[in-house]
Amino acid sequence: MDESKLLNEFEKVSGTLFNPYIEEWKNQGKKVLGYNCSYFPEEIVHAAGLLPFRIRGTGCKDTTLADAYLARANCSFARACLEHLLQGQFDFLDSAVFVYSCDHMCTAHNSWKAQGKLALIENIISVPHTITEYGGKWYREEISNIKDRIEDHFDVTITDDRLREAIIAGNETQRLQKRLYELRMKSAPPITGSQSLGVLISESSMPKEEYNRLLKSLIEEIENNEGVSGFSHRLMIAGSVIDDPALLKIIEDTGGLLASDTLCFGARKS
Secondary structure: OOHHHHHHHHHHHOOOOOOOHHHHHOOOOEEEEEOOOOOOOOHHHHHHHOOEEEEEOOOOOOOOHHHOOOOOOHHHHHHHHHHHHHOOOOOOOEEEEEEOOOOHHHHHHHHHHHOOOOHHHHHHHHOOOOOOOOHHHHHHHHHHHHHHHHHHOOOOOOOOOOOHHHHHHHHHHHHHHHHHHHHOOOOOOOHHHHHHHHHHHHHHOHHHHHHHHHHHHHHHHHHHHHHOOOOOOEEEOOOOOOOOHHHHHHHOOOOEEEEEEEEEOOOOOO
């Protein structure tokens, strides 16, 4: 399969934290808000005129500094994110907001807050774990609360019109990502699982409109390609946070093809 310039672009974006798109955004005097989980409704950030950036451990080689705050028995992803904060890798963020996705990340949030290196939005968003009428009401109140806090923190107004525009852009992202997954269902898919993960990771660190434009162009470019063949098995990978496509490529280099997933940066997000 011929190497795609667009796939190379997504690979570069997913392989680093501070990418050229964020640099250009910051050079325009715009703000970046970090968040830690796919449960967070990034449309609110988009509607506020901010760039939502999903906090991740990309490129972390060890967690020497973070281990002083989070014991090594804790999740390596949470420790890697804290390590990046302590090393200054997240200095480009203007603030961050956390979702109570797990006890490990909640503990990491407390360490982030104690460091005082980044002005956190003073709220950990709770999410319901069972679908009930009360749970839905509670979650709506949580989202309304964080909307108010973002407005106060950045001195912005999130209008209904801006929210609608952000939701439309987000729905377009999901439509395109689902189309990408449909292409992976082909007998000879035009994109591998590791390449696909790189594309989806990139979405969390790029302006939405630019990402949608590039993803649409990529789909148009590859959808009629000959595709991948000669693999021994079609596999599905299940898990939570995997933010390094190289891990998936290890599997595919042995002859398997990752045709689908249930990852936080993958199907769970799209």
